[in-house]
Amino acid sequence: MSPLWAGVSLITLEHVSKNFDSPSGSVRAVEDVSFEVDAGALHVLIGPSGSGKTTTMRMINRLETISEGTITINGRDVRDLDVVELRRAIGYVIQQGGLFPHFTVADNVAVVPRLLGWPRARRRQRAEELLALVGLPPKQFADRFPRQLSGGQQQRVGVARALAADPPIILMDEPFGAVDPITRKQLQRELRRIQAEVQKTIVFVTHDIGEAFLLGDRIVLMAEGRIVQNGTPADLLRNPASPFVTEFIGEDRSLRALQHTYLAELAGSRPDGVPDDVPILAGTLSIPQAGQELARHDRSNREGFLVSDVSGRPSGYLTYQQLATVLGESIAPAETMTSAEAAPDPEAAHVLPV
Amino acid sequence: MFYLFEQPERVFELTLEHIRLVGISVLAATLIGVPVGILCTRIRWLESPILNLSGILYTIPSLAFFAILIPYTGLGASTATIALTLYSLLAIIRNTIAGIDDVPRATLDAARGMGMTGRQRLFLVELPLAIPVIFAGIRVATMAAIGIAVIAAVIGAGGLGRLIFDGLRTLDADQVLAGAIMATVLALVGDWALKRLGDALRRDAGAAAEGR
Ligand SMILES: Nc1ncnc2c1ncn2[C@@H]1O[C@H](COP(=O)(O)OP(=O)(O)O)[C@@H](O)[C@H]1O
Numbered sequence: 001m002s003p004l005w006a007g008v009s010l011i012t013l014e015h016v017s018k019n020f021d022s023p024s025g026s027v028r029a030v031e032d033v034s035f036e037v038d039a040g041a042l043h044v045l046i047g048p049s050g051s052g053k054t055t056t057m058r059m060i061n062r063l064e065t066i067s068e069g070t071i072t073i074n075g076r077d078v079r080d081l082d083v084v085e086l087r088r089a090i091g092y093v094i095q096q097g098g099l100f101p102h103f104t105v106a107d108n109v110a111v112v113p114r115l116l117g118w119p120r121a122r123r124r125q126r127a128e129e130l131l132a133l134v135g136l137p138p139k140q141f142a143d144r145f146p147r148q149l150s151g152g153q154q155q156r157v158g159v160a161r162a163l164a165a166d167p168p169i170i171l172m173d174e175p176f177g178a179v180d181p182i183t184r185k186q187l188q189r190e191l192r193r194i195q196a197e198v199q200k201t202i203v204f205v206t207h208d209i210g211e212a213f214l215l216g217d218r219i220v221l222m223a224e225g226r227i228v229q230n231g232t233p234a235d236l237l238r239n240p241a242s243p244f245v246t247e248f249i250g251e252d253r254s255l256r257a258l259q260h261t262y263l264a265e266l267a268g269s270r271p272d273g274v275p276d277d278v279p280i281l282a283g284t285l286s287i288p289q290a291g292q293e294l295a296r297h298d299r300s301n302r303e304g305f306l307v308s309d310v311s312g313r314p315s316g317y318l319t320y321q322q323l324a325t326v327l328g329e330s331i332a333p334a335e336t337m338t339s340a341e342a343a344p345d346p347e348a349a350h351v352l353p354v
Numbered sequence: 355m356f357y358l359f360e361q362p363e364r365v366f367e368l369t370l371e372h373i374r375l376v377g378i379s380v381l382a383a384t385l386i387g388v389p390v391g392i393l394c395t396r397i398r399w400l401e402s403p404i405l406n407l408s409g410i411l412y413t414i415p416s417l418a419f420f421a422i423l424i425p426y427t428g429l430g431a432s433t434a435t436i437a438l439t440l441y442s443l444l445a446i447i448r449n450t451i452a453g454i455d456d457v458p459r460a461t462l463d464a465a466r467g468m469g470m471t472g473r474q475r476l477f478l479v480e481l482p483l484a485i486p487v488i489f490a491g492i493r494v495a496t497m498a499a500i501g502i503a504v505i506a507a508v509i510g511a512g513g514l515g516r517l518i519f520d521g522l523r524t525l526d527a528d529q530v531l532a533g534a535i536m537a538t539v540l541a542l543v544g545d546w547a548l549k550r551l552g553d554a555l556r557r558d559a560g561a562a563a564e565g566r
């Protein structure tokens with residue numbers, strides 16, 4: 001079996017550029033892009049429309065040729081790999097679903113297993129397993145055709161299809177872009193649950209900053225074909241690389257984006273000499289929750305507070321100033337937040353990267 | 355009308371001959387036209403010369419066409435079959451190209467992204483989705499061929515045209531009428547049958563045309 005399928009996979013892009021030649025001249029769609037996608041992590045590519053996200057992603061599975069630079073998977077240059085084999089080892093989800101209208105849902109899910117020559121019974125079993133995983137009871141959905149499904153259900157099938165052959169890598173291009181906001185939210189939560197379960201190396205394209213903060217272990221922000229900043233969600237909030245980053249995060253910088261960033265991600269390690277009587281907050285609190293929580297504490301004569309890790313040890317530390325910068329305001333009194341916004345996210349524990 | 359009842363065996367035999375002539379021609383045109391149409395979608399610059407050529411063939415009047423072919427292939431059914439085949443090509447090639455071009459980009463992109471080879475893309479995705487459109491082309495070609503095949507009787511190809519031309523020569527209006535009625539019935543029944551078959555194929559193909 002090819003090295004592509006060996007467990008988890010690491011993707012690297014080194015000085016990758018892309019030109020499109022059109023009759024009206026050459027378009028530089030991607031300019032000197034370098035980043036690494038850690039094995040088992042979800043990297044979000046985000047940026048305004050036309051910033052080169054899709055093109056960057058499509059060079060990974062060679063749906064676009066690479067004009068300059070190198071892309072490797074587990075150290076192997078993708079151009080040295082058989083292109084068909086490469087694509088079968090990489091799950092692929094696109095915005096419009098791209099389901100095959102003449103295949104049943106089960107056959108759609110089992111496309112790659114079929115290409116890989118799995119026997120029929122095993123394909124069927126796998127399809128049912130995955131339909132269940134993405135929340136579509138197989139008894140009810142397996143033998144339907146895509147046109148008999150809602151947009152959100154079609155996207156679930158798209159995700160199941162990408163997972164079918166258990167590829168180590170999955171590329172997703174605005175997979176939830178075409179569904180209504182409520183369904184999108186639901187799909188995002190489920191992707192998080194699924195990712196916690198299957199631990200794939202995922203590259204996820206979106207232009208929705210809320211989605212990026214909710215899903216991304218790291219966020220690569222692009223503009224005009226270049227990377228503006230590559231960092232964790234907390235990095236982007238704490239140390240924006242340029243005014244563009246702040247502006248792009250924009251209004252969402254406020255509660256919505258921050259709700260999916262947790263204190264433990266933001267906290268630095270506890271410096272020596274911090275007294276034990278400063279406030280201690282759980283690392284599982286979201287940033288807005290922390291702001292609200294601190295409004296209840298006595299902050300006089302204190303510069304910061306301790307953040308406890310999963311085992312409850314107060315090993316992290318954050319200054320009030322740092323938290324205030326991230327919140328974009330001074331630490332607010334409790335009543336400025338509605339209960340809905342402050343409601344703890346029931347799935348928070350799933351994604352906490354500690 | 356009496357001829358139909360006086361000579362039912364002859365009418366039946368000539369009808370079968372007609373069906374055979376049309377059937378063989380359209381089948382041959384399908385076997386040639388579908389691959390040529392596929393080729394045009396793969397090698398794009400071929401499309402316009404091939405469509406132009408088959409378009410020109412289509413505009414040649416049938417009697418002139420027979421006259422051009424007779425020095426090479428003589429009188430009889432084979433000349434008629436060649437002409438009918440060439441006439442049928444246009445509709446079939448054109449619809450094959452249209453059917454394949456109609457496959458949504460996102461579907462094709464997914465097929466490529468899943469790691470289908472070119473051949474798998476063609477046989478698993480493009481052709482199944484194009485079948486309703488290709489079949490509509492075959493139906494149009496068949497209808498035209500049933501009409502043109504009547505004229506082929508002048509060059510000795512047989513078929514229902516025999517009744518019409520023999521009748522005209524012997525001033526037997528009854529016989530002319532029998533030929534005309536049978537050709538019309540054949541066209542109507544043929545159209546209906548092909549439409550049913552096409553609908554069945556469309557359902558099999560997952561109703562690609564609607565569900566996108
Ligand atoms: N096939 C193509 N031919 C020519 N230009 C293209 C093609 N695909 C994308 N582009 C151009 O490349 C740039 C980046 O596009 P894309 O990667 O799709 O951006 P994004 O996904 O961030 O919206 C755009 O200016 C777009 O017009």
Ligand SMILES: [Mg+2]
Nearest residue numbers: 053054055205
């Ligand atoms: Mg895009």
